[in-house]
Amino acid sequence: MKKITITYPLTPEQIEQFRKPQVMALGYFDGVHLGHQEVIRRAVSFARANGMPASVMTFHPKPREVLRKEKHGSYITPIDTKMEVMAELGVEQLFVVRFDETFSKISPADFVQDILFAMDVRHAVVGFDYAFGFKGEGTPALLQELGQDRMSVEVVEPCRLSDLKVSSTLIRAHLTEGRVKQANELLGRPYSIRGKVIAGEGRGNTIGYPTANVEPIDEYFIPCNGVYAVRIWLGDQCHGGVMNIGVKPTFHKDGMKQTLEAHIFDFSQNIYGDQVRIEFMDYIRPEQRFSSVQELVAQIHRDADQARALIASI
Template identity: 40%
Template sequence: MEIVNVTHPLKNNQIPGSDIVLIMGFFDGVHRGHQKVIQRGVDLARQKGLKSVLLTFDRSPREIYQHEENYKYISTMERKAELVEELGVDYLYFVEFTSEFASLPPQEFVDDYMVKMRTKYIVAGFDYTYGKKDIANMETLPSFAKGRFEVITVPEQMINDEKIGSSTIKKLILNDRVDYANELLGYSYQNQGTVVHGLQRGRTLGYPTANVVTSKSQLKPSIGVYVTRIEIDGKWYPSMTSVGYNVTFKEDTGVTIECNIFDFDEDIYGKDVRVEWLHYLRGEVKFSDADGLVKQLHKDKEDSLNYFKKH
């Protein structure tokens, strides 16, 4: 898959060399609903002998239109690219979502992007918009297309009578329900980060941890202890991870991600890692002393190992 980074306006050398199926959406998280849309576009492209192109943005439109600050993402651009590539897309276009780009009238966006990119078919979800939703939606797109391409709308995807949506998944991740969030995602949620020096309190307790710092824009799970896996240098290791405030020792560290890696004793400071959140174990507890904490950590490890045996 080739990645193309676009700063408006689209340049002539960024136009595909042949006719395409254009897949549209922001696709934060590339969850099971998004996967239906993307797979529909990829399958159609292969059926028609065309290239599949997915056009998305470098940031959420909500940051521009609603001026949302500290917006949290389910997937970074790099993670989104990985997930999209796994679905067989040929080209991934990231458009820089600036105020200028956001102000494009719907007809100009259709002409300057959809048509200019040699689109024969547009594939998008039922709720995709390209401007004000009452004007620029999937129902009105054929009128803007003017017969130049065909519009294919993928219907709402449901599970347990609930719409699969990024907002729902975010709420689940933030409310101790990462297990169900993973079911809607179709894979286990991840954070990407770097191992940094912490207070090394865990080492004195017999449970050394890798202190993982993520980018501020990444959505972190709710406070608690989780069964996890961690990827180091391309290899995955079973682990348990705490997201918390170090309340037992009253250390003002803010929210930290501390990963105890099972049967592992290597220096990984400065390494880029991924933490995969498999199962929520419990909330954060303030213990009266270190002994109480260690006793609980023994139980957490036992519960984690039992989870891995069952899964």
Template identity: 40%
Template sequence: MEIIRLQIPNNLKKESLPPLSLAIGYFDGVHIGHRTVMLTAKSTAEEKGLKSGVMTFDPSPKAVLGDNPEEVKYITLLNDKIQLIEQLGFDYLFIVPFTRTLANFSPEEFINNYIIQLNVQHLVAGFDYTYGKFGKGTMDNIETYSKGRFSHQTIGKVAKNDLKISSTLIRDLIQKGHVDEVPDYLGRFYSVCGFVIHGKKRGKQLGFPTANLMIHERYILPVNGVYIVRLLVDGKWEEGVASIGYNPTFNEQQTERFIEVHLIDFDRDIYGKPIILEWRKRLRDELKFDVIDKLVEQIGKDKQDAIKYFNR
């Protein structure tokens, strides 16, 4: 897959690209609904003898136009999105920098710059996709701007369990800790990338050594608690239990959230290693223990719950 990072305005010439069938959207999460849009564009490319492409934007429009850009959280960061789209077998991925300048393009300017100029012959988007200043361009009025220069297809609402599959729904499930429900809409368990860092080493002293994780601050994270997880490290998935929260048994001040993972049947030095943490199921709330023995007993129960989960 060729990745092309576009400029504003787009300086690529139509003649430099093959005829394309293009899926367009922000695509946070690359969820089941997004993949329906993408794979429709891909199948059309195969039917019509076109090359296939996806266009996405970075950062989120909310991070540029919203009142609190620092609070914008993502299901997938850009590198995650690139990998997921590449797995679908596309020929091209176009990344458009979302800026206030781009947001001020008229719908016609956007179509001319980023659809016509990229030699797009067929465009696919979701029913709620908008473009141009104030989102005045829609899939309903696209004929006004396409002027017959490319065909287009709108994908309607994709639903499951009587709910519209959307990034908003998935974010809500993650934040509330309902990570076991996420695959119904995301198409996979939710995962985040990070690194193993040095911690206080309390887990080892308690008989349950843990890997302390540093996760990118832009990821959406579940509510505090204890979760069954998997951790990808050194190319292999390991099973375990994760705690996310303030470690109230040891920390009076609740100012910094920690993520620690105890891996089952694992005893290797992985400090500094890149990891992927996959959230499987929430077990319980974060608790404060007045007696350390009670904490050790509870961790043991959490570990057994995880073993039962993976052996089911």
């Protein structure tokens, strides 16, 4: 799958390059959860049935980072992760519109005319709550109206699981409360974070539980502090493990930066500098301060046993 970054307004060269009959799923798609996947599958299905390429159009960064001048936010699925999931769904090209001050002011009509029509989108698929144009004034109904006879529009109804609407907001709420299994159900896959293994304090080796300190390589949404059963991917090799997210209160009273530390089961290789992917499988317990190192080690042992059992049961 190709990723193509574009800016508004499109240049004549861009229009010439990207103008071809195509089917396009539209949305922000943070999480690419079950609801997003249904939107994308409908687009891919229509594209294949009608002999056209299947595309997705999203935007980056988040609007509030531009409009409210906020610092970079966190993402359930950064762009690279979105690409991987979308490619598995059959998407052939991902158009990423740079969200800037100019694009934020585009009217719904101009968005359709200057971008979708200019790129010869013949069929668009959107979720029921899709919003576009200045201040999000565009609705799916307006998109259908603006499409006229040049572009058909399919609107996908909300996806529900256990009578709850699947949404990125709900996934974030689950991860904030340690409800990893519920978040994974909404995503249709384990929540994951990619990171680089960096040097830590080296204390894990002294207590019999060496850890890989993982520094996220993108602005990921980090689950709440606590201990997790995880799977650690090193290339195409998968290992079970237990991860602590937090500030290590047994050793630091205050001022410690949040860290992600994974103990990989039955593993002794030096992987400093390597990239890993952490899949969160289940939440074990909150982070806590222990009165002694011996008490901490005993708890880590119990955590590891529980993590092994949880991973084996999945």
